[in-house]
Amino acid sequence: MNENKTPLGNLGKYGLIDHLAKKIKAENKSTIKGIGDDAVVIDSGGKYALVSTDLLLEGIHFNLIYTPLKHLGYKSVIRAISDIYAMNGTPGQLLIAFGISSKFFVEQIEEIYEGALLACNKYNVDLAGGDTTSSLTGLTISVTAVGTVDKKDLVKRDGARPNDLIYVTGDLGAAYTGLQLLERERKIFEQKKSIQPDLGGNDYVIGRQLKPEFPAGVLDDLRKAGIKPTSMIDITEGLASDLMQITRSSGTGCRIFHKNIPIDYETSRLAEEFNIDPLIPALNGGDDFELLFTVPLEMIDKVREIDKVKAIGHITEKGSGNYVVGADGSEVELTAQGWKKQ
């Protein structure tokens, strides 16, 4: 037994993964990409197979007080397949395993499955494997997504080069703001049960939190336009954290511009209601389920033709840091929540 006791918080989530990954070396020829990207890439002779797995825990990733079970199933699927899309792949199969406490009823599990099936049908994914096991504690959901990608189409995190443009899809920070709103109303409700939650006028941010979609169509559009990103990741931890995954893997820095970061009006309004700068949820909120990718500068005109994508900055040389540039030209260093103490 090892007697050293380093609190987990000292390393943080990514610190821990890095720390553990140091000892790990891929040996099999079929392992094209192991730890350190959205999905594992496996060469089985034809296309690459892509596999990613997510573990969702009650109280951490979802709160059953305000998460309808059907939405929980739906979002679990989006979360899993977004890792496959982020490697420019096409998800094909999904495996779901549940840890269920005895307080649950069959009909509730059916609701989660129904939500999962809805998402699977929408994104043309087969729910191909499942397992249920009893749990002594809360609800646990493990989702594994499997996909394929033509070898030439694979996009990893490590291909960004200085002067590449940085693009994002959709808008950012809405899901996090929706979560804050749901949390606020939950607290009010728990203090005084007679007060019903007031969520009116905030449908967009709540929808983004509870029933997110993934911009898979953008990948089709990029392929059709002959644009292959140099690097790509799905935005799930927050723009700052996910962008730093790219610059770190690619050995570069970046500059993104405050005024270019797409934030929905509802997100901005609510952030102000919460007395926070709307940039905070956009940079550090989670669950956006948007795409972040880089493209060589010379493709700028081609990318301009693609709907729903926006240039937010560019990749810089190694050692030049990761910065967000304000309207006045001031530069603030990006920090990624996941790298610090949680």
Add this chain to the structure above:
Amino acid sequence: MNENKTPLGNLGKYGLIDHLAKKIKAENKSTIKGIGDDAVVIDSGGKYALVSTDLLLEGIHFNLIYTPLKHLGYKSVIRAISDIYAMNGTPGQLLIAFGISSKFFVEQIEEIYEGALLACNKYNVDLAGGDTTSSLTGLTISVTAVGTVDKKDLVKRDGARPNDLIYVTGDLGAAYTGLQLLERERKIFEQKKSIQPDLGGNDYVIGRQLKPEFPAGVLDDLRKAGIKPTSMIDITEGLASDLMQITRSSGTGCRIFHKNIPIDYETSRLAEEFNIDPLIPALNGGDDFELLFTVPLEMIDKVREIDKVKAIGHITEKGSGNYVVGADGSEVELTAQGWKKQ
């Protein structure tokens, strides 16, 4: 919201999966085999890719009181890769995700990883993906194994035919008996802390519980001998339950013979100490991590050349039931724990 409330216990584990699976249809051409086998089978153009996932929950699948963390990591890997072997595949990659409560230390997670890496190295598997997330409750481990199999070599559960012989590897019931012993000593220890656990002379059953191995070499031997099983599964729920998965998938019955079921001397002795028939842990104990497979009758001489396998009975016609035949010729119907209330 669905207002019906059917307790989960009414369906049992497999009942629930069956119930949910009814609504699920595989649509993608790449989905060769979905729900209902050891692993999902995916056609990505070359070999088939195999993917399986397991969810392990503290207090259900392992008890940290008597499970060394290194062994926990080791066994998690064995559990995951056994599903790939059971389809006659070769595991190549492994993804592990942890849900960790703040009571854990970095060194403890490292110990689990070290155990996992030991098993990965032994079975030539790359630890290719990982994730850690905080947990409000106990330790949760999700393990996804990925493998490949030549299309012609794939063995599913549904190919057993009447008169096929039924084989098992190794011996059965030891891991379950080891668990009972560990549980007994835990209870004694909790009642009186000054009493140290008495595990002497039971190394085999305890080893089978805490650090199981998988008989992967048998698969090589079968391939070399030109024997392709008609059906196969790994014995993890207990011989009865796993055999009934085969007969149910294949639309057959079976007869197995009490006297042929391999049980180690230590298992028998301990079972008697616990006042249970040694057949009970062999039929209904879990975590054996042995192979159960069927082979056409005409191959009997070829299989006789293979080490570590034993014929225990044969497949019968549909509707003829699943029975274990006693020394006196009496027949007792097999029951599978997983199908009943848990």
